[in-house]
Amino acid sequence: MAEDLKILSGDKSDQYRSLLPQISALLEGENDETANMGNVCAALKEQFDFFWVGFYMVKGNELVLGPFQGPVACTRIQKGKGVCGSAWEQAITLVVPDVDAFPGHIACSSASRSEIVIPIIRNGLVIGVLDVDSSELNSFDESDAVNLSAILELIPFRS
Numbered sequence: 001m002a003e004d005l006k007i008l009s010g011d012k013s014d015q016y017r018s019l020l021p022q023i024s025a026l027l028e029g030e031n032d033e034t035a036n037m038g039n040v041c042a043a044l045k046e047q048f049d050f051f052w053v054g055f056y057m058v059k060g061n062e063l064v065l066g067p068f069q070g071p072v073a074c075t076r077i078q079k080g081k082g083v084c085g086s087a088w089e090q091a092i093t094l095v096v097p098d099v100d101a102f103p104g105h106i107a108c109s110s111a112s113r114s115e116i117v118i119p120i121i122r123n124g125l126v127i128g129v130l131d132v133d134s135s136e137l138n139s140f141d142e143s144d145a146v147n148l149s150a151i152l153e154l155i156p157f158r159s
Helices: 012-025 033-048 082-088 142-154
Strands: 051-059 062-069 076-078 094-096 114-122 125-134
Touching: 012 033, 012 142, 033 051, 033 125, 033 142, 051 082, 062 082, 062 125, 076 082, 082 094, 082 114, 094 125, 094 142, 114 142, 125 142
Parallel strands: none
Antiparallel strands: 051 062, 051 125, 062 076, 094 114, 114 125
16 A cells, blocks of 8 residues: 655655655555556655656567656667666676766757666566666766665566
8 A cells, every 4th residue: 555655854864764664665565567666766755756767678679668757768778788778788788977978878858967877687687677767977876786785676577
């Protein structure tokens, strides 16, 4: 059952500490991936006011846009292309302080300035990515990588 989130101000670590159990409770008992991804996007957008937060899921040889919050986005991304495609290909989290400095960055929106992409790995395979963009430079760090990965572990994805 969905309830209002308790939005906490303060430092980023405190915000994640407050948000993690709330997301866990929100997802508890729900096995629909789309519903869960949608609620995770909404919770992250509401708590942190990220410019864009969403999922891209592997379908064949490309990433296809899934649930998201923010302005319209690129619909399909090839493996190895841009930050999302590179995170998929390398199966690693990528933190990009300045997207204009990332070789081959795909500019779905010129307002995006920094980005973090976390691969969703199940049974050794990347099945999608969580992509979070900020309109500010240098918005993401190791704290985001650790906490966003922990949030992804809460979602019961089919592999």
